[in-house]
Amino acid sequence: MADTQELFAELFGDASDGEGAGSPDEIDNEFAHHDALLQLMNDSTFLGSASTPHVDEPVPGFKIHRNALHPALCTAFFDWLSAEYFPHTSTDTSAKRINQGMHFGAMTDASTPFGFLSRMCCEHPLLLPKEVRERPVLFDQAIINLYDPGEGIGDHIDLLRFGDGIAGFSFGAPALLRLRPVKDDDIERAARYADHDNGVVPGEVSAWIKPGDIYAMAGEARFRWSHGFPALHHSGDPVLDGRRISVTLRKLA
Ligand SMILES: O=C(O)CCC(=O)C(=O)O
Numbered sequence: 001m002a003d004t005q006e007l008f009a010e011l012f013g014d015a016s017d018g019e020g021a022g023s024p025d026e027i028d029n030e031f032a033h034h035d036a037l038l039q040l041m042n043d044s045t046f047l048g049s050a051s052t053p054h055v056d057e058p059v060p061g062f063k064i065h066r067n068a069l070h071p072a073l074c075t076a077f078f079d080w081l082s083a084e085y086f087p088h089t090s091t092d093t094s095a096k097r098i099n100q101g102m103h104f105g106a107m108t109d110a111s112t113p114f115g116f117l118s119r120m121c122c123e124h125p126l127l128l129p130k131e132v133r134e135r136p137v138l139f140d141q142a143i144i145n146l147y148d149p150g151e152g153i154g155d156h157i158d159l160l161r162f163g164d165g166i167a168g169f170s171f172g173a174p175a176l177l178r179l180r181p182v183k184d185d186d187i188e189r190a191a192r193y194a195d196h197d198n199g200v201v202p203g204e205v206s207a208w209i210k211p212g213d214i215y216a217m218a219g220e221a222r223f224r225w226s227h228g229f230p231a232l233h234h235s236g237d238p239v240l241d242g243r244r245i246s247v248t249l250r251k252l253a
């Protein structure tokens with residue numbers, strides 16, 4: 001496990017596991033946001049906002065379930081994740097500021113935030129292959145990434161020690177996903193290092209991921225395509241220029 005965390009640190013920078021809030025005010029804030037989130041999770045009105053579920057598949061095995069979560073639920077997730085994992089980031093401008101959290105353990109209880117997200121991945125039968133949806137433990141690791149305007153993540157394949165079937169949720173600002181085909185000889189390297197190359201690759205595909213969408217990668221999309229979110233520089237649009245928090249759910253192989 002330490003080895004896994006080292007590799008994550010190498011790929012994505014510092015990791016915190018439920019960094020947690022310190023002062024009594026911060027703790028109150030964290031609990032208030034947790035309670036508000038649980039209330040919305042319990043209210044079925046706030047599940048999907050799309051009247052007809054819509055799934056895009058930009059490359060084989062990469063599915064995007066649009067508008068799976070109601071905007072109010074997305075806001076509640078954003079606020080809780082901010083308070084729980086990144087309580088100091090609005091004042092901490094150092095290069096070493098915490099921009100990642102991790103959560104380990106099977107997410108089987110749908111009354112908890114990660115259990116709820118995990119269950120959402122099974123609500124739409126087209127999102128994940130049947131063998132992934134029906135495995136005894138769907139996901140046992142969550143990574144929570146914080147991106148401020150001008151930040152992104154380089155193209156990579158998720159570490160091969162994670163199993164097939166990975167799901168992502170995005171809260172806050174929309175982000176432009178980039179998918180690139182990876183040659184057989186480059187798969188090992190792409191799974192260890194996030195590249196920051198801005199060149200265009202034949203076959204590259206981009207898609208916007210918006211709050212409330214769920215994306216899932218399986219099979220070819222998980223093992224033979226890299227994914228990344230290039231840094232978007234200030235556009236002048238207050239929505240695009242906002243902070244984004246993502247949650248990625250995976251299963252340790
Ligand atoms: O922020 C995201 O949605 C993607 C994060 C990601 O690809 C990763 O942590 O491996």
Ligand SMILES: [Fe+2]
Pocket residue numbers: 156157158227
């Ligand atoms: Fe990834």
